[in-house]
Amino acid sequence: MSLLEVADLSVQFRTPDGIVKAVDGVSFKVDRGETLAIVGESGSGKTVTNLAIMGLLPNKIANISGSAKLDTGGGSVDLLKIPSSDLRKIRGRDVAMIFQDPMSALHPYYTIGHQIIEAHQVHNQCSEEDSAKRAIELLELVGISDASKRLNAFPHQFSGGMRQRVMIAMALVNNPKVLIADEPTTALDVTVQAQIMKLLADLQKELGMAMILITHDLGVVAGSADRINVMYAGKIVESADVFELFANPQMPYTHGLLASIPRVDRPQLQRLETIPGQPPSLISLPAGCAFAPRCSRKSEVSGSACDLTMPALVEVSTGHSSRCHLVGSVIK
Amino acid sequence: MFGYLVRRIATSLAILFAVSFAVYAIFALLPFDPAALTCGKNCNNPAIIEANRIRLGYDIPFWQQYIVFLGGLFAGRNFGEGAAAIHCPAPSLGYSFNQHECVTTLIGRALPVTASLAIGAMILWLIVGITLGVVAARFRGRSADTASTIFVLIGTSLPTFLTGLLLLVFVVIKWKIIPFPSGNYTPLLENPFEWAQILFLPWVTLAFASAALYTRFVRNAVIETLSEDFIRTARAKGLSEKVILRKHTLRAALAPIATMAGLDFAGLLGGAILTEKVFNLPGLGRLSLSAVIEYDLPIIVGTTLLSAAIVITMNLIVDVLYALIDPRVRVAS
Ligand SMILES: Nc1ncnc2c1ncn2[C@@H]1O[C@H](COP(=O)(O)OP(=O)(O)OP(=O)(O)O)[C@@H](O)[C@H]1O
Ligand code: SF4
Ligand SMILES: [Mg+2]
Numbered sequence: 001m002s003l004l005e006v007a008d009l010s011v012q013f014r015t016p017d018g019i020v021k022a023v024d025g026v027s028f029k030v031d032r033g034e035t036l037a038i039v040g041e042s043g044s045g046k047t048v049t050n051l052a053i054m055g056l057l058p059n060k061i062a063n064i065s066g067s068a069k070l071d072t073g074g075g076s077v078d079l080l081k082i083p084s085s086d087l088r089k090i091r092g093r094d095v096a097m098i099f100q101d102p103m104s105a106l107h108p109y110y111t112i113g114h115q116i117i118e119a120h121q122v123h124n125q126c127s128e129e130d131s132a133k134r135a136i137e138l139l140e141l142v143g144i145s146d147a148s149k150r151l152n153a154f155p156h157q158f159s160g161g162m163r164q165r166v167m168i169a170m171a172l173v174n175n176p177k178v179l180i181a182d183e184p185t186t187a188l189d190v191t192v193q194a195q196i197m198k199l200l201a202d203l204q205k206e207l208g209m210a211m212i213l214i215t216h217d218l219g220v221v222a223g224s225a226d227r228i229n230v231m232y233a234g235k236i237v238e239s240a241d242v243f244e245l246f247a248n249p250q251m252p253y254t255h256g257l258l259a260s261i262p263r264v265d266r267p268q269l270q271r272l273e274t275i276p277g278q279p280p281s282l283i284s285l286p287a288g289c290a291f292a293p294r295c296s297r298k299s300e301v302s303g304s305a306c307d308l309t310m311p312a313l314v315e316v317s318t319g320h321s322s323r324c325h326l327v328g329s330v331i332k
Numbered sequence: 333m334f335g336y337l338v339r340r341i342a343t344s345l346a347i348l349f350a351v352s353f354a355v356y357a358i359f360a361l362l363p364f365d366p367a368a369l370t371c372g373k374n375c376n377n378p379a380i381i382e383a384n385r386i387r388l389g390y391d392i393p394f395w396q397q398y399i400v401f402l403g404g405l406f407a408g409r410n411f412g413e414g415a416a417a418i419h420c421p422a423p424s425l426g427y428s429f430n431q432h433e434c435v436t437t438l439i440g441r442a443l444p445v446t447a448s449l450a451i452g453a454m455i456l457w458l459i460v461g462i463t464l465g466v467v468a469a470r471f472r473g474r475s476a477d478t479a480s481t482i483f484v485l486i487g488t489s490l491p492t493f494l495t496g497l498l499l500l501v502f503v504v505i506k507w508k509i510i511p512f513p514s515g516n517y518t519p520l521l522e523n524p525f526e527w528a529q530i531l532f533l534p535w536v537t538l539a540f541a542s543a544a545l546y547t548r549f550v551r552n553a554v555i556e557t558l559s560e561d562f563i564r565t566a567r568a569k570g571l572s573e574k575v576i577l578r579k580h581t582l583r584a585a586l587a588p589i590a591t592m593a594g595l596d597f598a599g600l601l602g603g604a605i606l607t608e609k610v611f612n613l614p615g616l617g618r619l620s621l622s623a624v625i626e627y628d629l630p631i632i633v634g635t636t637l638l639s640a641a642i643v644i645t646m647n648l649i650v651d652v653l654y655a656l657i658d659p660r661v662r663v664a665s
Contacts (some may be wrong), residue, residue, distance in 0.1 A: 056567055060473075092570035099568075104561035108660055109583055119569040154659045170569070 001071055002029040003210050004053075004095075004178055009066035009080075011045070011052050018283040022048040024234040026066075030178065035204060035211040037221035037242075039257065040231035041279055046214045049231075050180045053079055054097055055087045070094060070178070093123040096171035100183040102163035106155040112139075112166045113151030120173045138169035142199060161192035168199065175207065182214045197224060219261035222246065227319075230254050233279055233290035236313060240320035250322035252297045289325070301325040337652065344648050351640045356401060359633050360394050369627045370429035384429065387412040401426070425637065426630030428623075435634035438619060442603075443638075445517045446615035449607065450600035452531055453538035458593060460543040462586070465550025470577065472555060480547055487544020496537040496610035503533060515612040534611045538604055542596065546589065553585040560584070587657045591650050598646030602639030 011023040023045040068079040116135040139147035142165040185193035201224040230238040238251045256275035277294035288307040298306040313323045367385035404424035411418045420434035468480035518526040603617030623631035655661045
């Protein structure tokens with residue numbers, strides 16, 4: 001089996017306004033050493049998908065179904081089914097996660113050394129000194145100079161990019177099998193963004209771990225992802241390996257995302273396209289294709305299929321599937 | 333940190349100095365003749381009044397009076413001359429003609445009462461408030477939370493004097509569990525049991541409303557902290573809920589509570605007038621109250637200054653404490 005196999009994952013939130021269908025029937029696999037990118041607009045369910053896998057959703061209001069099977073080496077476990085005490089042993093050891101905003105993700109009252117050592121100590125029976133050595137090793141690995149001294153620094157003494165490096169060091173301290181990076185560069189300057197992306201790609205090769213990279217910017221993942229899942233309104237609408245997706249996008253939404261990436265091979269003055277309109281409310285989703293209200297190509301589909309029936313996710317070619325009534329008639 | 337401390341202490345002293353002048357000025361400029369007040373309500377003997385005016389130093393201009401007052405604070409002060417002179421040793425805050433005692437002696441007797449009352453009550457309300465607040469936050473929306481909400485409502489809506497009276501009527505008068513307050517006070521070191529017996533109901537009375545208030549604050553602070561990103565990070569690391577609550581949540585949630593408790597405590601040390609009155613405790617509150625009723629100016633100036641000094645000192649302590657808890661404050665300062 002693959003390292004991580006997510007099948008038919010759905011997440012619904014009970015809110016005062018109604019039931020929010022944040023994630024609906026999402027399935028994907030991640031292999032060892034592979035980088036899977038999850039791309040989509042804000043609110044498409046990227047974060048919720050991964051928080052569900054990590055068991056980090058508030059269970060009082062979140063209704064989670066489906067499965068997320070992780071191969072721990074000693075057999076496969078379903079992260080959505082095991083008791084929370086078992087899941088806690090996997091969190092931070094087998095599956096680690098870094099978050100969008102490094103400014104608030106670190107505890108302001110504890111030194112970064114303390115926080116990294118703590119992450120190591122939960123999962124290892126070793127002395128604090130050994131954990132400290134490991135922390136220094138990791139800080140050096142993520143490119144923080146003078147690591148043994150910086151151990152005693154507080155988060156507020158670091159810049160945003162440096163804090164994200166600290167977060168990465170903390171996530172990698174137990175050599176996880178899977179690293180989930182939720183928009184790790186969104187809150188950072190453009191130049192720092194590139195550095196962090198390169199660092200993540202390098203580390204992933206060096207350590208051979210699998211990575212799930214969440215972003216709303218296809219341009220960010222072009223260089224580092226192996227596969228891409230495009231999400232829209234809680235569903236996967238297109239999935240392909242990176243070259244195939246860029247060369248041969250099937251779904252108009254993917255098209256739109258691609259058209260909004262600045263590219264050097266296009267004339268400078270040509271304006272970037274953005275997709276007009278807003279994603280639908282997740283409380284009252286349309287009966288048909290969720291993208292229909294914004295789709296410029298639905299007139300090409302006969303009848304009112306786009307508004308009436310939800311297109312299925314169908315395989316276009318090996319390893320490439322798409323959720324659109326147009327599939328088959330190649331979009332160019 | 334050291335430089336910060338030195339700076340803070342220097343500013344506190346400067347503020348205290350300014351406050352002392354303001355307090356002194358306010359009371360000196362009130363339209364009362366302090367000398368006339370010294371000889372009793374029905375006194376019409378101008379000779380006594382003039383003699384007292386000179387003995388108490390009210391005959392010299394106001395700013396000179398202030399300097400003499402300051403001098404007394406550092407070196408002690410004599411009131412009158414010769415054999416009839418009364419000496420109030422440093423730090424002298426003046427002499428009360430009504431009570432025939434130095435103000436510092438009066439305060440020295442009342443302060444331990446009020447301090448015992450305030451410290452005991454604070455410990456009580458912090459234990460109750462923090463425990464109930466954390467439990468309510470941890471079990472939000474469940475019955476423990478509802479129960480704490482009811483407690484908060486009752487505690488914050490019952491006025492202190494009513495709580496005190498209810499306790500007095502039931503515990504003391506009806507059920508006779510604790511003897512009726514005699515108006516005396518037994519120091520802790522003399523007889524700890526009697527000390528606690530005298531103070532127990534006042535502690536409960538004072539702590540009740542604050543405990544309710546702190547329950548609400550702690551509950552909200554804990555809930556807010558639990559939704560912070562760094563708590564999600566702690567969970568993602570695989571830490572247990574116990575560690576997340578005790579180590580990661582409480583320290584951040586309780587930092588503002590520590591500030592609040594320090595300032596509330598300082599306010600109480602100035603005298604808990606209602607509680608002291610209801611339970612007939614000879615504390616600072618009662619001393620100030622009777623001084624106000626009798627226009628006993630030296631006592632009023634003395635207790636007001638003391639309260640100001642306590643509040644300023646407590647502010648300093650609270651800020652230093654905060655800097656110790658939150659490293660961001662340390663560096664910024
Ligand atoms: N705790 C919650 N209660 C109710 N609704 C929630 C909760 N968490 C997320 N949602 C909803 O679920 C939907 C998906 O959110 P999610 O955070 O997964 O989006 P995203 O794709 O990560 O977007 P972004 O790019 O903004 O991070 C959103 O509409 C959001 O409002
Ligand atoms: S199914 Fe119809 S509306 Fe949806 S993306 Fe395809 S063409 Fe557009
Ligand atoms: Mg997100």
